Amino acid sequence: MSDLLDIIGADLTTTLPNGAAVRFAHLDYAASAPAVRAAADAVRDLLPYYGSVHRGAGLRSQRSTFEYERARETVAEFVGAREGDTVVFTRNTTDALNLLARALPAGTTTVVFDGEHHANLLPWPSPVRLPAPADPDEAVEAVRVALSSVRGPALLAVTGASNVTGEIWPVRRLADVAHQHGARVLVDAAQLAPHVPVDLDDLGADYLAFSGHKLYAPFGAGVLAGRSDWLDAAEPYLRGGGASASVGDAPGDVVWATGPARHEGGTPNLVGAVSLAAVCEALLRADRVALLEHEQSLLAGLDGGVSLFGGRQPRVGIVSFAVPDPAAVADRLAQDHGIGVRAGLFCAHPLVRRLGGAGTCDTGGLLRASWGLGSTHDDLDRLNTALHELGVCP
Template sequence: MSVAVHTDDDLAVIGAGFVHLDYAATAPCVRAAADAVNALLPSYGSVHRGTGPRSQTSTLEYERARDVLADFLGCHPGDQVVFTRNTTDALNLLARALPPGTTTVVFDGEHHANLLPWPNALRLPAPSSPDEAVTAADRALRNLRGPVLLTVTGASNVTGEVWPIARLAEVAHRHGARIAVDAAQLAPHVPISVAEIGADYVALSGHKLYAPFGSGVLAGRADWLDAAEPYLAGGGASAAVGDRIGDVRWATGPARHEGGTPNLLGAVSLAAVCSALAEADRSALRAHEQELLAQLRAGLRRVPGVTEVSLFGAHSERVGIVSVTLTGRDPSEVATRLADDHGIGVRAGKFCAHPLVRRLTAEAGDAGCAGGLLRVSFGLGTTAADIDCLLAALGSV
């Protein structure tokens, strides 16, 4: 099998003609993902299901994609990489795989994907600082017995603030608990290593990471996943099926939770992006993003009636996501005006994080704002001119 040679063009964003600043919802596809799909289409076929050339090629590419994701995420030897539809799917899979009686500890500042799936959940108030997050987790975990999972976001989809994952992992492990990280918003902006940050599980979505819709990953420790009932019962998840109902021997490893024909093109396109990012100068990409973030935040402070919201304070570490309240204005109306009159795409609403948005609007003195917040988010392909365009348009609106 040939090894791809990556160039700067691999991370070039496909599409032009408008200013897209809604990356936190869906990041645009990059050239590496599109090229990987186009290269595979002429020979693509069933995965793990045949001996013909199409099936053999597809199976090799699918398993190669799994290896690429394991490397990209810095997994331990023996960790599993299970392909899912998206982060929500991945976290629901993990919730279904928890040992009986597991207590889940979660902050109420999470995206609904990491707030709603968990049985027997202990919900903590969203902290006002990274230190408070660590202290609150420590206090909660010390009183729990049996299997325990602490599940947290890597970076907020509302404020962009980066959570103290390594410190939370240390606290969790000190109390015999495990930690899962919703990396949907962190992975596109910051390199992640499961081994280095001490995470037991990481979940992410392809459509946040410059790949098409429909692909996601749950990566992490194998024991809970191997002991759980299959997430989707069917072909692929079953190793042998007898003549009587219930006479089934289930597969082990990732296949156990990948029932049905897998999303080969999604897996391959996601792996292509991860491979290109792994070879890029991510420090330079991060520095450029921080320059744009400073430009955006400084410009927003000059727009009357605009107030940036934050959990951890003005100087906390962030990725390229900023949300604001708009005094006396409906964020949805403003977002529509930006799109219709200026060709600028942003997001308005509560971003599937209703408890957090309610708190942030209240703290900003806008508790009655039923429309939620206006969110600006960006990444690869965003330029200083894009930020200037938004600021000028927002000022006029």
């Protein structure tokens, strides 16, 4: 594996109560993945030239503008952008989905499952909310029924991989049904993109959103990529400099920019965009099959976990467990074993309640372990051993 995908801080240590120093086992990638060297190197190389984008004629501004637009081209390649597609830089997946929600044509019907992360559950105006399905066939049929009576523009908004169970949703099948009924498809790829290649055509997606901080570039950048027509026709997401092509003397006398600039008002996050693109480029050059096989070998060593699809769907490196007092277990894992996991509802309250039972929210939700680049068999072995010692083995 290229050293560009080496984890910064992979040798971070923590001290246990007995005084022993151990390598910290970070197993909370689904919340925020650690940075890789490609991101850090990109920032280091950019900072001497850092300046305002699209604003000046000097060396710093010209170089910064070049790097920002080159980052957009790299991300477009990473997602398999097609002719007529656009790439808009946002703050994160939540920001990207809110942008698209604001850009929907009047009267658009949005269909979404209640098993989504809140980022893809809450932005849509008056959505048709479907119960999280028990299996992929049920999901496909539910979308078919929901869209069969829709007239006018429609959008199916669906996750690529669950941030709770790690299960990969049958996105292509859902997209094919949606397109048969004239609907467009948005894929929340926040948890999918770090683990497997994402391609708009392969997924059957019209739009794709993901976050840099899940993709080993923690500098506050995200992406909305996909068809440009709705975005070009919409009111600017952020009104201000950059989004405006010209401003007259009278209130409302404004000509808005076209293309990505229309929704990137203000000074953009140049550092975030460039670092995110550097990771995308490194992943494009990497052997993604080998990376996925390694992640799957780690998954094979961790049995059990809650499942929406009965364990029949493939997973990315995310597993959640129903354990007594998950917050206390997570604290013990951190303090006594040097292992970082996540306890709670994971911004997916309806799904966690469904998987853990009606009282799950009252008892603290679930316990989640997640991993990716740089994770080792030793990390998962330590987790297994610690859970057995705590009497909550999966």
